Structures are given as C-alpha cells and as structure tokens.
Amino acid sequence: MTNTGMFFRMLFSAVFRRRSRAVMAVVASLVGAATLFCLAMICIAVPQQMNEEMRAYGANLIVTPTEAGADGKAGIDKAMVEHTTEMVAAKGSEKHAAYRYENVRVNAAPYVMAGIDVSEVRNLNHHWVVDGAWPSEGKVLIGRDVADAMGLQVGSGITIGYRASDNTSSSTSGSSGTDASGSADSSNSSDSSSSDATQSQTPSDQPTQDGRVSSDIMDTSGTEFRVAGIVDTGGSEDSIIYATNADVDKLTGTSRGVDVIEYSAGAEDLSALVKSINDMTSMHVKAQQVTKITSSDTRIITMLQTLFWIVSLVVLVLTLVGVGTTISSIVSQRRNEIGLRKALGASSAAIGTEFYVESAMYGLIGGLLGTAIGYGLAQWLCVAVFERSIGFNWWLGAASVVLAALVAVIASIPPVHRATRIDPAVVLREE
C-alpha cells in the first residue's frame, strides 16, 4: 500500500467508521445545500415563469405602420410582418398576432371589425374569456359590449355592411385602431410620439356609446354572419367584431396589409429591441413598448429575486455557522488523536490537509444529497405554485456541490488551525 492509499484509508475510516459524527457534518452541509439549491432554482425559475405568466396577459410590444397608402390604409405587408417577427425572435422567444382593422356597419351603426389569424390571436391572448367559439368562415366573434348593445347571443345572426367611404383617409384615423388603443391603454407610455403613433390608429374623438359611434346612418344592408362566440376581456376588445382574415377580405373586396402587430416578446432588453426596430426607418414601421406591463413585470421579478438572494445569503451564513460548529465539535473530540499524530511526527500541514480533505468529503456528500433534495423541493414548489415542472440545471447542481464542499472547508479552517497548534505533550501529560 502506498502512502496515498493510506491517506485515503485513514480518510475513509474517519468518515465511515465514525458514522454518527460524520452524519452530523453531512446533515449540516446537506441542509445548507438543499436550501441554497432550492432557492437558486426558484430564483432562476420564477422570472422565467413570471415572464411567461405576464406574456399570457397579451402583448408587451406593438408595431404599427408609419406611412399610409394611397387610400390611407396600406398597412404592413406580409413580408414586413415576417421581417419584424424575425427581428423580435432574434432577441428571445416571441408570440405575435396581426390585426387588420376596418370600419363596418351593423344595423347602420358603425363598428370596428378586425381581421385576424385565429390561432395567432388565441395563442397570444390567453386571458380572453370567450363564450362560444372563435371565429371561422362565416362566423364572427363579437365583443361583450357589441353583444349587449344589440342583444346578440352565440348563434345569433348579424348583418355586417362595409362602406368604402367609411374607410377613406379622413375616416381612417377614426377607424382602425380600437384594439391598438386597447394596447395603448395598457402601455401608459411616457413617450408622446408613441402615443401619437397609437392615436393615428385609434378612433377619432367622436363620442361613442356601447362601443359604437353615435353618428348612425340608416343603412342596414350587408353580409350575413353568425355569432360564433362572445369575447369578454374588460378592455377595448369588447367593442370589436373579430372575423377571419379571409372573411374580411371577402367583405371588403380587397386584401391588404395589417394595421397592428402585437408581440409578446421575451427579449431581455425590450427598449433596445424597440430602438433597433425604430432605427430601421426603411421598414416604415414604428414599435412601441407596452410599458405598464413590462415595468411591473420587471419590478416584481426584481423584488422577488432580491428577496431570494437575501434569504440565500442568510442561509449561506447559517450553513457556515452550522458546519463550522459541527466540524469544530468533531475536531475538538479528536484533540488527543491530533496530539498523538504530532507526537508520531506528523507536521501541522499534514494534519491540516487530512482534516480539510475530510471536511471537503463531508461537504461533497452533503452537497450531493442536499442538491438532490433541494431539486426535489424546488420541483415540488414549482408544481404546487406554478403548476409546471422545472428541469435540473446541471451547472447550478455542480456549483451547489462545489460550494457545499468549499463552505465545509472554509468552516473547518478555524478549528483545524487551532487543532494543528496542539502541543503534542498534552497526550503525555497524564501523571
């Protein structure tokens, strides 16, 4: 057997033949590692989860065209929608939905109709409460205010008329952006230009009642649709009639670009993303941030993360104290053994190395078990609170085990340092 073999044999004996004391040290490390790993996992999982939860409440970024076409409503064409989406996707996850707005008449009263891709809108707005079904061919989804104003129910018939004159340049400003207005309501942007941009897409300052403009003209002709469902969001969406893009194209007799693209962007720096889109003037689009959601989202996440880090720091200090006390107790129980080893010719460095490696061993075992338990706890918490599981972060796991070993070694420095200064004569001082 080599001296290295003997070193590990002594180490093995100290750890596994003195189980009760070793268990104390391992448990001290385990508790610390489990708590820290669990907190760290949650620190990482919570912002991701919060982001996803917040994204479920709709867009945090809207993009509108900066230029009007000859008829005042060219919109953003399909290629530009794809290009803008690529820019957003390059900075993080994204979900989006595009809207084409047209002024229409129902029983001679003007309403706003939005042509949508149903799957996109549905995917973006998880918070929409839809009674019935989403729009499909020949069927529309109407806002709660529209339904209440006209006494419509799911399955009712609705005649929608399109007048090109309602959608000329002068009337456009008052037509196409109720939904964009809805977004802007929540945007609370301090940027007046964004407000203006939104204004250009929002209804004019004409007075409205139950979501319709009050300047009724007695013209009831139009295309017959069925009410597939009624949407209730509590916002401006309740005043809009939603139909598939194909139905809107058919109703208006024209196909054109969209008026608003709403994004739920996962980009870390949303402001930078907005700036990069706005800097590309050749795109002829303007991006603006829905700042109310974004800032509250960030504030809550920052508060939670700060809280978790403070708790982690406290746990780290408590772990140091706990492991230090345990190791100190173990070392003091072995004072005679240390004195004997010195009497046999061991140097202080050799004894220090033995105890530091032993402490690291306790830390490693405790760290491994603690990390596994911490992951279990974090998993349980995430399932209980967020109703979703979290994946194991291997880097964090490795860091947790290494930190546990490091904490055990650091905590053992003072008691081991004291122990290596033991006068070997103590073991002979027995008269």
Place this chain on the structure above:
Amino acid sequence: MDMLLELDHISKIYGDLHAVDDLSLTVPQGEWLAIVGSSGSGKTTLMNMIGCMDTPSKGSVKLEGRKLEDLNAGQLADVRKNLIGLVFQKFYLVPHLTAVENVMVAQYYHSVVDEKQALEALEKVGLKDRAHHLPGQLSGGEQQRVCVARALINEPKLILADEPTGNLDEKNEKIVLDLFRQLHEQGTTIIVVTHDALVASCAEREIMLNHGVLVGEKWNDEKAREAYEAAGGKPASTGAQVEGAQTGETAIGFADPTKAAKTGGEE
C-alpha cells in the same frame, strides 16, 4: 560507549514551580533506564523534554549529539519520528483505525507504509490474529501491545514509555515487559517512567525524582554499571541545593519506595 542522550543541567520552571530542577544525566545507547518517583515528581515533564515534545527552561538536551534547543518545530518532529518510539499509559490508539492501521500510521508519518511489516510487528507482540480489530474490540493489554508494535515499527533508537503497564493486569504486564526485554536485547535504548517497582526493577538503572529534584540513583545490573563507568559515564546529578538531592558524583541509593507503595511494604 556512545551517549545517546545527554541532559546538561536542565530545568523546567512554571512560575515559582521547578517541575524539573537542574538535572544532569547521560544515557548510553542500549541502556534500559527507569525514572521513578511519586506523582508530581516531574517524571513526565522530563520525559516530554527527552521526547522533543517540550523544551527545558534552562539547560540543554542532546540526542545523538544534536542539541534539541537548536532545532525548529519541523526538525523536532523529524527527530520524534526517526529516533523515538512512544508508549503511553492510556495507549492513545486512533479509535476508528484497526490495530494494523494504527501501526501503519507511524509508518505513514515516518516514511513508507508497508502493511506486511506492520502485520509482522503485530505478530511480534502476539496480535496478528487481532490485526483487523478496532481498538474498542481489544482488551487493555492488547491495546498496549498494539501501542508497543506502533512504537517499534520504525525501529527507533529510543523507546520512551510512560507508565506502560499502568492500566494492565499482571499477565499483560509480563507480556509487555518481555517485549521490552527483547527490544533491549536487540540494543534498543529504553527509558521507562513508572510507579511500578516490578517494572522499575527490570531496568538496568533507576533514577528517582522528588518534586523535580534528583534524589537517588541505583543500578540493578552491575555489569551494565561497570561498562557505563568504563566508558566514562558519570552518575546523574542535580545542581538543586535541597536536602537529599544527589548533587555530587556519587550515586545515592534508595530503598525503592515505589515498590513499598505498591505492595504495602511487604517486600
């Protein structure tokens, strides 16, 4: 005859207390010396100074011609592991290591671990079949024999034994003393601190301390004394000016009070 150990007017002073008072002593290679005295007489303090585990307040200790006061802590540790084998009254075995591992610990700090050699050392003390038992599974006598095996594994020139039979029954005491006899016959120098008259009487030479002062010296082996004197060896002496101290070059005999204390004066 080479002197392995030379103490030159050494004292150990704690405040007003002279634990060892101005002692001069020479011990040749191969001698078996017993240091006797009552509790608190300074025997263990003297042994600690000889064993490089304590330093004298005054005077000089020479081991194999090297002055210990000139050595640093690392060099003293080297002297301990290379020259000295220690046997303790309370054994001081590492409780979580087996008998053979306890012997190997001494090899580990000395040079290279050799399990076969460690087993041979245990065989020499009659414990080969108990080699893989933990100290808690061994009797007091067996533990002391492991302690002796550990002390002799590195073939030290000097064995220092502090009350080696203090916790043993008669049978085990005899086994340990036989081991010492074998070591002595092989030329190992043995210094034993003891209360036990029987153990002391096994030594070639005895010195007696009382409150740190040398108060007597006697030889149990005349041939050894003659050889010692022929080699220029002198009786131990003290510079302490107290009544009964052995101050001159003439040894003062003593009636072995330790034996009387142990046996109640029957012998």
